Amino acid sequence: MTQVLTVDPASPDPGAVAHAAACLRRGGLVVFPTETVYGLGASAFDPAAVARIFAAKERPSTDPLIVHIAEASALTTVAARSPAVLVPLAARFWPGPLTVVLARGPAIAEAVTAGGATVAVRMPAHPVARALIASAGVAVAAPSANRFSRPSPTTAAHVLADLDARVDVILDAGPTPIGIESTVLDLTGTRPRVLRPGAVTLEMLREVLPDVVMDRTAGPVTGPMPSPGLLGRHYAPRAPLTLYTGDPAKRLPRIVEDVRRLVASGRRVGALAAPSAEKALQDAGATVVPLAEAGDLEGTAARLYAGLRHLDALGVDVILAGSVESETGLGAALADRLHRAAEDIVRV
Ligand code: TXA
Ligand code: MG
DSSP states (O other): OOEEEEOOSSSOOHHHHHHHHHHHHTTOOEEEEOSSSEEEEEETTOHHHHHHHHHHHTOOTTSOOEEEOSSGGGHHHHEEEOOTTHHHHHHHHOSSSEEEEEEEOTTSOGGGGTTOSEEEEEOOOOHHHHHHHHHHTSOEEOOBSSSTTSOOOSSHHHHHHHHTTTSSEEEEOSSOSSOSOOEEEEOSSSSOEEEEOOSSOHHHHHTTOTTOEEOOSSOSSOSSOSOGGGGOSOSOOSSOEEEEESOHHHHHHHHHHHHHHHHHTTOOEEEEEOGGGHHHHHHHTOEEEEOOOTTOHHHHHHHHHHHHHHHHHHTOSEEEEEOOSOOSTHHHHHHHHHHHHOSEEEEO
C-alpha cells in the first residue's frame, strides 16, 4: 500500500515529515517533491533499500542515482573528497537545481553509483525535501519518481500513475516549480563538464567556472552506461512524439498541415503548443495542450512533462510539438528534453 500525505509546500507538517523520515531510516521508499521534479528516495547507506528503487522503477542497475543532502557538512559522508571549486559553486547554487559529480565516499551503497568510482550529489531547495532529509539524518539516494524512460513526474498524480503500490509514502506538495531535472555537472575530470543541462545554465556556471563545457559527446544521460544508445528515447511519452525544429515562421503552418494529414488518415493527434497556436491546431483536428508562449521558457519547462503525460492519458496515437527557439539559458535544457522524448525530428 502506498500512503499519500498531503503537505504544505512552504511549511510541511512536521508530523508527516517525521513519519516519512522514519520510513526512510527503516529502509522504506519515500517519494518527495524537489524544486525540479518528484524524487523516489531511499537511504543512500542502505543497499537493500537502494535495490528497491531500481526494482520499483524497473531501472537498469547500470544507471547511477543522485544522492540528496540537506547540509554541506554531509558531503564528508558522501564524497571521498571535494574539489576547492565546490565551495564557490555551493555558495552560489546550493540549495538548488545543481547536481555535482564527485569521487565516491566509501559509505555510499555501491548500487547508488552503479559500481562506479564517482557519486552525483545535490542539495535540493524545496522546503519539503530539505525537511525530509534533515529529519531522516541520512543522505537520500533518489532518481526521478517515474517508471524507467517515462517523463519525470511533476505532480503526485504522475507518481501514482507509475509507482502506486511500489513505494511506501508519497509526500504530496502540489506541482514542482521548475518542472525539468537538475543540471548535472561533472567535477571529476580535468575540465568541468555539464552532462545534463538544467535550470542552472551554462551561462550561470561560467561565472564561477570560466572553463566549463557542455558535454555534447556523451549526451545528457551519463554514468557507467555500456551503451548509451540503449537509452535513445528517454523522458518519453507512450505515443511517438514528432519534434519540429528550424524556421519558427514556417513551423506552425507545417505542423497544421501534418495534423490535417494525420487526422484524415484516422489518427488521434495530440499537440504541445504555445497558447497562441492552440486555435489553429484545434481547427486542424488536434487535441492541444497549451504550454507557454515561445519566449516563456520557465512556463514551458513547468508544463512540459505534465503535457506529455496528459496527452498519453487521453490515448492519442501521435504527439506533435515545436522545439524551443532559444538554446541559451533554460532553452538548452528544454531542447535537450524535447530531443530525448522525440521519436522523429522534422526540420522545416
Ligand atoms: O532534478 C533532479 O536531478 C531529480 C530530482 C529528484 O533530484 N533527479 C533525477 O534523477 O533526475 P535521475 O536518476 O532521473 O537522473 C540522474 C542523472 C542520470 O542521467 C544519471 O545517469 C546521472 O544523473 N548520474 C547519476 N550519477 C552519476 C555519476 N556518478 N556520474 C555521472 N552521471 C551520473
Ligand atoms: Mg529520471
